[in-house]
Amino acid sequence: MSALRQTVNESLKRYDPFQIVLISAGTVVAAYTIGKIASNVSEFKEAAVRAAFDLATKLPGVKGQVEKGKNDVRELLGKSLVIPNDQKFFSLPLNGLSHEEVLAKMQQWHDHDAAHYDRGMVSGCIYMADKHHDSLNTAAYSMFSLTNPLHPNVFPTVRKFETEVIQMTLRMLGGDPDTACGTTTSGGTESLLMAIKTYRDEAFAKGKTRYPEIIVPVTAHAAFDKGGQYFGVKVVHVPLGDDYAVDMKAMRRAINRNTILLVGSAPNFPHGIVDPISEIAALAKEHGIGCHVDCCLGGFVLPFFKALGHPIPAFDFSVEGVTSISADTHKYGYAAKGTSILCFKTRALRDYMYFVCSEWPGGVYASPTMPGSRPGGLIASAWASMVSMGMDGYMTKANLILKTVKIMKEGIQSIPELFLIGDSKTMVLAFDAHPPHNIYRVYDAMSKKGWHLNALQKPAGIHICVTARHADEDAATAHRFVNDLREAVDYIKSNTAETDGEGGMAPVYGTMAKLPNVVIRDVATAFIDVLLDEKEKPQA
Numbered sequence: 001m002s003a004l005r006q007t008v009n010e011s012l013k014r015y016d017p018f019q020i021v022l023i024s025a026g027t028v029v030a031a032y033t034i035g036k037i038a039s040n041v042s043e044f045k046e047a048a049v050r051a052a053f054d055l056a057t058k059l060p061g062v063k064g065q066v067e068k069g070k071n072d073v074r075e076l077l078g079k080s081l082v083i084p085n086d087q088k089f090f091s092l093p094l095n096g097l098s099h100e101e102v103l104a105k106m107q108q109w110h111d112h113d114a115a116h117y118d119r120g121m122v123s124g125c126i127y128m129a130d131k132h133h134d135s136l137n138t139a140a141y142s143m144f145s146l147t148n149p150l151h152p153n154v155f156p157t158v159r160k161f162e163t164e165v166i167q168m169t170l171r172m173l174g175g176d177p178d179t180a181c182g183t184t185t186s187g188g189t190e191s192l193l194m195a196i197k198t199y200r201d202e203a204f205a206k207g208k209t210r211y212p213e214i215i216v217p218v219t220a221h222a223a224f225d226k227g228g229q230y231f232g233v234k235v236v237h238v239p240l241g242d243d244y245a246v247d248m249k250a251m252r253r254a255i256n257r258n259t260i261l262l263v264g265s266a267p268n269f270p271h272g273i274v275d276p277i278s279e280i281a282a283l284a285k286e287h288g289i290g291c292h293v294d295c296c297l298g299g300f301v302l303p304f305f306k307a308l309g310h311p312i313p314a315f316d317f318s319v320e321g322v323t324s325i326s327a328d329t330h331k332y333g334y335a336a337k338g339t340s341i342l343c344f345k346t347r348a349l350r351d352y353m354y355f356v357c358s359e360w361p362g363g364v365y366a367s368p369t370m371p372g373s374r375p376g377g378l379i380a381s382a383w384a385s386m387v388s389m390g391m392d393g394y395m396t397k398a399n400l401i402l403k404t405v406k407i408m409k410e411g412i413q414s415i416p417e418l419f420l421i422g423d424s425k426t427m428v429l430a431f432d433a434h435p436p437h438n439i440y441r442v443y444d445a446m447s448k449k450g451w452h453l454n455a456l457q458k459p460a461g462i463h464i465c466v467t468a469r470h471a472d473e474d475a476a477t478a479h480r481f482v483n484d485l486r487e488a489v490d491y492i493k494s495n496t497a498e499t500d501g502e503g504g505m506a507p508v509y510g511t512m513a514k515l516p517n518v519v520i521r522d523v524a525t526a527f528i529d530v531l532l533d534e535k536e537k538p539q540a
Contacts, residue, residue, distance in 0.1 A: 081530070083112055088534075117469075120477045122452040124297075124465035128334045133385070137336040140377070140384035147376030150367070158376035161383040165329065168386055169341040172303050173295070173325050174317040181347045183368045184329075184379055187338035188296030189223040191326035194342055194353050194369050196227035196261070198324070199290045201352040203260040214261040215254045217246035217275060218458075219268035221294055234258070244273045244422035252283060261290040266298050266315035270456050270463065271421050272428025274298075278314055281321030290323045290349075296340060297465075298426060299327020304398035311425055317345060324349065332397075334389060334468070335382035342369075400471035401427050404478045408466065411482030417489050418442075421461050430456060430463035437492060445488035451481070 087105065097105075117126045128134070147155040149162060166182040175182075185191045196214065203212050213234040216224050220237075228235035236259075238250040246264065255262075262284045264275035277293055284291035293315055295302065306312040316325060325343045329335040344350040357365040365372075389397075405427055412418055412431050421430040433439040443455050443462050454463045470477045 083109060116452065119450065120469045121450050122469070123454050123463065124467060125452070126469050127331050127467045129469045133334060133388070136384055136388055137381045140380045141336055142377070144380035145377040147380070149374045149376055149379065150372055155376055158379055161379045165379065165382050165386060166341060169299070169327055169329070170343055173299065173327065173343060175343060175345070176317070179346055180317060180343060181350050182341050182343040183350070183353070184382070185340045185342055185369050186371065187330065187340050188221065188326060188328045189226065190370055191296060191340040191342040192221060192223040192294065193227040193230060195292050195324055195326060196224065196233055197231050198349060198353040199261045200231050200233050202349065205352065208260060209258045211258045212260045213256070213258045214263060215251055215259060216263040217265065217268065219244070219270050219273070220263050220265055221269055221296070224263060244271045246275045246280070248276060248279050248283070251280065255287055259287065259289055261292055263292050263294060265294045266302060267424070267426040267428060269297060269428070271430040272424035272426040272463070273422045274313055274315060274426065276313070277322065278319050281319045285321035291321050293322055293325045296326050296328045297331060299325070300329065300332035300394065301398055301401065301427060304394045305402060305426070307395065308399055308402065310402060329382040329385070333382065333385060335385040336378055339378050339382045397468045397471065400473070401466055401468060404471040404475060405429065405466050407475055407478035408464065408481055411485065415486055415489055417493070421459065427466045428463055429466070430461050432459060432461045437489070441492045442488050445491050446484060449484045449488065451484065
């Protein structure tokens with residue numbers, strides 16, 4: 001060591017102390033900067049692409065072409081959303097319409113929309129569509145439509161409904177009645193947002209980190225990315241294994257001192273695969289961090305699949321290390337849109353979710369989740385749905401769904417041009433086409449037959465989320481799906497010269513796959529513009 005010190009001192013003799021300090025500081029800064037870039041390669045790359053794209057759009061002719069492309073997207077999407085014989089209301093009518101007139105118009109528009117889902121050809125989206133049960137939800141909402149949980153002293157019954165919906169969900173998901181707790185939210189997205197906010201605030205309060213990160217599989221719901229953006233939390237995406245569940249080795253490698261939460265899905269939305277929750281939870285416990293299970297899609301059906309003896313791996317609070325779970329009552333809980341339950345293992349953790357303002361002149365303001373006022377009618381609908389279904393009702397629906405899935409899964413496997421993406425044991429079936437066939441052309445062909453399926457990317461595919469609406473006693477919908485799918489594949493095989501899905505999704509997804517994220521975001525922005533904006537056309 002002394003020889004090393006002498007060598008170093010000799011080599012630095014020609015520098016004065018200030019230079020040595022400056023060089024040392026510069027080296028540290030450079031190393032830190034390189035480290036930051038290395039740890040954020042995707043962000044650095046995306047920023048570079050965005051800068052290049054912004055520069056390109058300033059070139060003569062390019063900006064016009066980009067705007068033309070956005071306008072084309074708006075026009076194409078706008079045409080797909082046209083309601084025949086529509087009457088527009090861009091300004092308040094000078095004289096209000098009678099209730100009968102208003103309801104007549106609304107009934108007309110309702111019937112137009114219902115034509116899209118009444119035949120049971122929509123993936124997910126409509127989870128029951130049983131008119132008797134729908135009437136219960138509607139009546140429950142109507143009865144409590146004026147209520148607001150923000151005023152529990154005025155509406156104590158809504159508070160009763162909320163606490164009981166939470167407790168029923170906790171017990172269904174293996175929560176300890178003495179320690180587990182939760183809240184209702186407006187849907188799966190808000191449940192996930194509030195979970196991220198909870199773990200972030202816990203980390204801040206306990207001084208764990210100033211730069212929180214969460215680790216999610218690439219198949220985790222996009223709401224995690226939304227929450228990361230909203231709450232300033234870095235979202236680290238890890239790849240999948242060959243079974244399309246999260247790669248546990250990659251998840252372990254991604255953990256660092258800033259990690260506050262690991263996430264698993266039960267199941268994931270794209271492929272219906274349940275991540276290895278037991279392994280994720282054990283890893284989280286090993287590092288003293290949270291483990292959230294996103295059961296928004298499966299929370300009210302997987303417990304009943306499991307009870308029926310179906311091979312569903314452990315995913316709930318019975319797994320040591322699971323600290324929170326989200327489950328949507330408005331999906332397989334068969335309640336009205338939109339309610340979800342965010343469950344916590346302990347009340348101490350839930351406390352970090354709350355917002356409290358003690359200095360407001362209007363009084364002390366406190367709320368559990370994002371909104372202040374909340375629709376008590378929706379909570380009433382969730383309570384009515386759960387109590388009316390009961391264990392036997394949910395088990396019956398789950399059994400019919402499993403039988404429907406079996407027919408559809410075997411049907412897909414019987415078509416040689418198609419193959420399943422992963423081996424889903426749940427109600428979501430994802431599949432792709434063997435080359436040279438284009439799965440998006442299959443999607444377009446199915447759309448022409450009236451099916452509303454979900455197009456996937458990375459990898460390309462289609463999925464159907466099987467619901468109680470598909471689960472007929474005679475399996476008619478399942479067999480119709482298989483027959484239509486076989487005909488769709490035969491059609492694209494015999495029309496190979498046809499332009500890929502002209503006017504459909506095939507060219508859109510084909511193009512999207514080749515575009516950088518920044519361009520896709522601009523296209524998506526144009527799509528949202530179409531949903532929110534509509535200009536009054538001048539009178540002829």
